[in-house]
Amino acid sequence: MYKPLNVVEMESIQSLADMKKELEARIQALEAEKAALLEEIPNLREKLTVLKLERHAQALGNEVSSLKAERSNLEQEIANYTNPQQASFTS
């Protein structure tokens, strides 16, 4: 039952094929971008976590050093009160 297609039918099938090709190319590009993003995002999250931890460690380090300084000041003050002679020599 094969019948040759006329010009209009052939053109319409051609345009359908062109549109299909174009859409498939677009889908392929989007799939590639999606795959790249899905790979990049976890790496960036990891980097962000490391940076946050670094910041936290730095903050804790600073807190510890100021506490140490405060303790040393207080110890010095205590020493002054318990040994006033020594304290007068030193100060």
Add this chain to the structure above:
Amino acid sequence: MPTCPTCHSKVTEPLKTWSTVEPGKNGKILECVVGIYWCTNCKTKFPYVVGKRDLKLIENRELQELHEKIKMMDKVKQELTKKIDQLEKEKTVVEGNLLLTRLEDRAENLKVEVSLLREVKREIEDMIDYLEHTPSFFKLQGKKP
């Protein structure tokens, strides 16, 4: 293929054939084609019914009517074939459009997904940028005399 009733050998060619016509049931006529066969093995001659046909005697007018009916049915068949052909073509176009719609949907969904992922990536990058380029509060405080 007929077989010899005496020695059961197969016999291919009849010596002669002829038709017999006899009245059957419901005004039908039964035509039988009978052949006489010669067995070369045991030299037996035997009859064999080669074929049977049911025939019917009909009026010329009735035959004419049947011919007209056949002609009309041929025309209907031609029209139906044309219609089927047209429908097949329409089906091809509809299937093509359906496929395009599905592909468009998929592309649209991917576009949305990709734009969401881009947004997520940008947010994380902004946070990284902020952390990398802004000195921390404690760092500033630590530098104070």
